[in-house]
Amino acid sequence: MNKPDIAQLNDANFDEWIKTSEKPVLVDFWAEWCGPCKMIAPILEQIAVEEEARVGIAKLNVDNSLEVARRYEVMSIPTLILFKNGQVAKRIVGAMPKSSLMRELNPHLS
Amino acid sequence: MEHKKVIVVGSGPAGLTAAIYTSRADLDPLVIEGEPSSTSDQPGGQLMLTTEIENFPGFPEGLMGPELMTNMRSQASRFGASFQTAKVTKVELDTKPFALYTSDQQDQNDPVLTCDALIIATGARSLMLNLKNENELIGHGVSTCATCDGFFFRGQDIAVVGGGDSALEEALFLTKFAKSVTIIHRRDALRASKIMQDRAFANEKITFAWNKVVTELHSENAVLTGITLEDTVTSEKSPLAITGLFVAIGHSPNTEVFKGLLEMDDAGYIITHAGTHTSVDGVFACGDVQDHKYRQAITAAGSGCMAAIDVEHWLESQH
Structure with missing residues (x-):
């Protein structure tokens, strides 16, 4: 498997990254202390490789980027937010298997 | 195969x-x-x-x-x-x-x-409470995972439902973040272990709502703002303004x-x-x-x- 290309976002680089991305970006709001976040991490790595043409994957650690997390009213992690042209296109709360996650994302990806 | x-x-x-x-x-x-x-x-x-x-x-x-x-x-x-x-x-x-x-x-x-x-x-x-808008509020104030979500309730008033070890463990964990934690229990005594009870009673952020069950969840803009409690003895209803509800009822x-x-x-x-x-x-x-x-x-x-x-x-x- 290719090495997944996953952007590490924070309060400082988030806006720029979301605004300038040419393809939709799925942002994983996560933290070290969250068990379900650890379960979903390898799934996101797979999607980053398999769906590289359709979606970018990025991670935002809420522990050190609380401002962005607050702005998007993240109150539970993992929360996955899909941004298209800088706008929220889809919001997914909680860990789930890859097949279910792709089912949620597919209608929003070209 | x-x-x-x-x-x-x-x-x-x-x-x-x-x-x-x-x-x-x-x-x-x-x-x-x-x-x-x-x-x-x-x-x-x-x-x-x-x-x-x-x-x-x-x-x-x-x-x-x-x-x-x-x-x-x-x-x-x-x-x-x-x-x-x-x-x-x-x-x-x-x-x-x-x-x-x-x-x-x-x-x-x-x-x-x-x-x-x-x-x-x-x-x-x-188990969940099985209240009508409970599922929609998961991730927006209602939580099934204190360790995942407690962090987001820093400085807020929240509640835990339940009276067993899991409920007290969650409540004690949540006091690290929350301003106050109300433990809602349908009886007048806990079934949790002695050591957990002692810790909960000694924690000044924790208060108890005895003989109470949650009957309604209130929200504004799809975010939890409070709940209605009913007394299991008198059937009297009372509101409780909270932004987080953690469920640990078995x-x-x-x-x-x-x-x-x-x-x-x-x-x-x-x-x-x-x-x-x-x-x-x-x-x-x-x-x-x-x-x-x-x-x-x-x-x-x-x-x-x-x-x-x-x-x-x-x-x-x-x-």
């Missing part, structure tokens, strides 16, 4: 201990470990949603729940256990070998796996796929006899799926070991 000598369904302390023992006995077990989820029904089981485990023997300083489960999984892997990240969707136990269907198979018409002996260690999951066994196939008690727990044998010869059950009394990591692990030894003896007796 693949055939295995032993299949273990579930990957909490019971399932993984059964996997460690059966792999060391050269029985080449396959563990169907479940699917990622943010409920307590997931690979690694209920401990994946806990923090510090202080009472698992051998760890004097304690350790984190997810760390304990990751270790158990590596230990089973080391001796050759294999893993499939899926849920069992259907089983056929009336013919031998037993047949299993899993959530990751494309065609649900035929089973993908068969086995000589089956170990059921699917555990139990947390458990229900994960036995839906075995309904009608195995003997169960009224609550759906699998009945075992002579150790871990179930009502079907060759099917064994261990951990919380057959125990609503002890429900500890160590008792689950212990019964997982018993199931592995029972399987080993049973397979030998089949020749």
Whole structure:
């Protein structure tokens, strides 16, 4: 498997990254202390490789980027937010298997 | 279709201990470990949603729940256990070998796996309140995972529903973040252990709402703003303004796929006899799926070991 290309976002680089991305970006709001976040991490790595043409994957650690997390009213992690042209296109709360996650994302990806 | 000598369904302390023992006995077990989820029904089981485990023997300083489960999984892997990240969707136990269907198979018409002996260690999951807008508010104030979500309630007034050890553990954990934590309990006394009760009573951020049940969830712009409580003695209703509600009111066994196939008690727990044998010869059950009394990591692990030894003896007796 290719090495997944996953952007590490924070309060400082988030806006720029979301605004300038040419393809939709799925942002994983996560933290070290969250068990379900650890379960979903390898799934996101797979999607980053398999769906590289359709979606970018990025991670935002809420522990050190609380401002962005607050702005998007993240109150539970993992929360996955899909941004298209800088706008929220889809919001997914909680860990789930890859097949279910792709089912949620597919209608929003070209 | 693949055939295995032993299949273990579930990957909490019971399932993984059964996997460690059966792999060391050269029985080449396959563990169907479940699917990622943010409920307590997931690979690694209920401990994946806990923090510090202080009472698992051998760890004097304690350790984190997810760390304990990751270790158990590596230990089973080391001796050759294999893993499939899926849920069992259907089983056929009336013919031998037993047949299993899993959530990751494309065609649900035929089973993908068969086995000589089956170990059921699917555990139990947390119960929800079953209020009408509860599901929509999960992630927006209603939480099933204090360790995942507590962080977002810094400086806020929140509540925990329940009176057992899990409820108090969550409440105490949440005091690290919240301004106040109200424990809502339907009786006037807790069933939690003495040590947890002492800690909760001594914590100045914790208050108790005795003899109360939650009857309504209130929200504004799809975010929780408060709840209505009803007194179980006087039926009097009262509002409580909170932004976070954590539910810890007990458990229900994960036995839906075995309904009608195995003997169960009224609550759906699998009945075992002579150790871990179930009502079907060759099917064994261990951990919380057959125990609503002890429900500890160590008792689950212990019964997982018993199931592995029972399987080993049973397979030998089949020749």
